[in-house]
Amino acid sequence: GSTWHYKFDVQLKSVKRLCNRKSILTVNGRFPGPKLVAREGDRVVVEVVNNVQNNVTVHWHGIRQLQNGWADGPSYITQCPIQTGQTYVYNFTIVGQRGTLFWHAHFSWLRATLYGPLIVLPMQNATYPFGKPDKEVPIIFGEWWNANTEAVINQSLQTGAGPNVSDAYTINGMPGPLYNCSAKDTFKLKVKPGKTYLLRLINAALNDELFFGIASHTITVVEVDATYVKPFNMKILLIGPGQTTNVLLKAKPYYPNATFFMSARPYATGLGTFDNTTTVGLLEYQRPNSSLSSTKLQIFKASLPALNDTAYAAKYSQRLRSLANAQFPANVPQTVDKHFFFTIGLSADPCPKNQTCQGPNGTKFSASMNNISFVLPTTALLQAHFFGQSNGVYNTTFPNNPLFPFNYTGTPPNNTFVSHGTKVVVIPFNTSVEVVLQNTSILGMESHLLHLHGYNFFVVGQGFGNFDPDKDPAKFNLVDPIERNTVGVPSGGWAAIRFRADNPGVWFMHCHFDVHLSWGLKMAWVVLDGKLPNQKLLPPPSDLPKC
Numbered sequence: 114g115s116t117w118h119y120k121f122d123v124q125l126k127s128v129k130r131l132c133n134r135k136s137i138l139t140v141n142g143r144f145p146g147p148k149l150v151a152r153e154g155d156r157v158v159v160e161v162v163n164n165v166q167n168n169v170t171v172h173w174h175g176i177r178q179l180q181n182g183w184a185d186g187p188s189y190i191t192q193c194p195i196q197t198g199q200t201y202v203y204n205f206t207i208v209g210q211r212g213t214l215f216w217h218a219h220f221s222w223l224r225a226t227l228y229g230p231l232i233v234l235p236m237q238n239a240t241y242p243f244g245k246p247d248k249e250v251p252i253i254f255g256e257w258w259n260a261n262t263e264a265v266i267n268q269s270l271q272t273g274a275g276p277n278v279s280d281a282y283t284i285n286g287m288p289g290p291l292y293n294c295s296a297k298d299t300f301k302l303k304v305k306p307g308k309t310y311l312l313r314l315i316n317a318a319l320n321d322e323l324f325f326g327i328a329s330h331t332i333t334v335v336e337v338d339a340t341y342v343k344p345f346n347m348k349i350l351l352i353g354p355g356q357t358t359n360v361l362l363k364a365k366p367y368y369p370n371a372t373f374f375m376s377a378r379p380y381a382t383g384l385g386t387f388d389n390t391t392t393v394g395l396l397e398y399q400r401p402n403s404s405l406s407s408t409k410l411q412i413f414k415a416s417l418p419a420l421n422d423t424a425y426a427a428k429y430s431q432r433l434r435s436l437a438n439a440q441f442p443a444n445v446p447q448t449v450d451k452h453f454f455f456t457i458g459l460s461a462d463p464c465p466k467n468q469t470c471q472g473p474n475g476t477k478f479s480a481s482m483n484n485i486s487f488v489l490p491t492t493a494l495l496q497a498h499f500f501g502q503s504n505g506v507y508n509t510t511f512p513n514n515p516l517f518p519f520n521y522t523g524t525p526p527n528n529t530f531v532s533h534g535t536k537v538v539v540i541p542f543n544t545s546v547e548v549v550l551q552n553t554s555i556l557g558m559e560s561h562l563l564h565l566h567g568y569n570f571f572v573v574g575q576g577f578g579n580f581d582p583d584k585d586p587a588k589f590n591l592v593d594p595i596e597r598n599t600v601g602v603p604s605g606g607w608a609a610i611r612f613r614a615d616n617p618g619v620w621f622m623h624c625h626f627d628v629h630l631s632w633g634l635k636m637a638w639v640v641l642d643g644k645l646p647n648q649k650l651l652p653p654p655s656d657l658p659k660c
């Protein structure tokens with residue numbers, strides 16, 4: 114394969130949105146950040162230079178990083194942050210993956226502005242199973258705050274309240290015509306009649322799942338999270354933070370002077386407030402010649418499901434099936450070596466003495482898995498693991514099951530408090546793992562977008578209510594379940610995932626809503642080395658940042 118070299122200069126840039134100018138962190142002065150392109154089988158070398166006052170790291174979301182967690186990026190999990198003035202070179206090979214992914218900062222809330230597409234093209238001479246589109250277009254969703262996002266999360270962590278919601282959603286960095294003074298800041302896609310477009314959709318928003326649709330057009334879903342799916346048609350799709358979806362859009366035969374809204378707005382079931390505005394991009398049909406000034410411009414608006422339409426969300430996710438053919442098989446683990454049952458949800462901490470907290474009933478918001486709210490260490494877990502220095506950094510007591518079983522989607526227990534710790538699960542190389550992720554309604558029902566680093570997993574089952582270990586496994590799909598790196602665990606329900614632990618190292622698993630991540634909805638897996646040389650974690654690069 115070839116090697117692709119990139120330089121990411123993290124620098125401040127003054128940007129104006131919603132009539133509000135502010136200085137934001139960017140890569141190379143670009144917002145959204147530059148598109149990173151490579152081919153399956155190729156090596157990617159990205160020199161990241163930190164020229165801002167914040168610490169920073171970059172994560173290549175969805176890239177498996179085989180034996181090579183050093184290039185994964187989550188701060189204090191696989192590396193110490195890149196400090197001001199420092200450089201770190203991310204060096205990785207893309208093995209057995211192709212499709213749409215993205216890169217983003219993985220320190221605090223810096224991914225609010227530090228993100229961009231990561232496109233893995235098929236190998237030279239390989240084709241797409243869905244045919245060749247006439248054009249490919251990345252469409253990356255984001256959120257815009259008029260305030261400084263670090264201040265937004267810090268305030269939330271200090272007061273114990275939920276953070277302020279964003280001021281706009283964006284498409285390729287643009288809020289679109291429905292927001293204040295944003296008509297000029299609108300993403301436009303000009304299409305030619307009859308042509309086929311591959312839209313590479315990426316949800317880089319911090320805290321919201323989004324419904325997306327194009328007025329008067331049906332779209333064909335062909336890939337999610339860089340794995341091919343059995344194509345299906347849908348007017349509206351759902352995409353959560355951390356998820357990517359490739360769709361084919363066939364332009365109508367002839368549609369002079371027509372403009373269609375491409376709209377996205379949240380799907381949300383939480384109790385808290387959220388930004389319920391709509392971002393719009395414009396799909397414009399090319400105007401044939403000049404003669405059409407007499408034809409009136411027509412505008413078509415998309416209608417999206419209700420904000421809390423859980424039934425639609427479920428209907429959509431049930432359509433997703435792996436392609437699972439001879440060329441792209443679904444290697445679903447048919448047996449399980451180790452079963453895990455993790456509760457995930459919001460929780461509360463007692464308010465510290467001499468402080469007033471603005472969380473529920475005067476408590477402080479937190480979030481947890483199996484009653485543990487994860488605490489980031491002050492050095493990187495992967496280093497501690499590799500050098501055999503885990504003492505005082507992490508312990509291996511993360512429970513395989515909840516400590517206090519209760520009716521997870523019914524009446525919450527009286528005690529919603531959790532404990533805090535840096536706890537991991539250790540598993541031998543090649544363990545076949547099943548994790549049932551059980552959403553809890555302790556502080557209200559809300560979906561969570563669980564993301565696993567270093568792996569794709571299969572979503573073998575999902576449902577509403579409490580997972581039933583006697584009945585539900587019989588209904589698992591072990592033939593063509595969707596394979597992905599981020600799953601939406603249904604609000605008031607559960608999802609069961611399986612993966613084979615064939616990538617040694619330390620791998621973060623967390624909610625991709627950054628607010629829940631900050632509150633502790635995260636944990637890590639330590640996957641031990643296997644016996645063969647290609648089953649061992651490689652040594653760290655010499656420029657790995659120090660804490």
Ligand code: C2O
Nearest residue numbers: 172174187355564
């Ligand atoms: Cu895209 Cu740990 O994140």
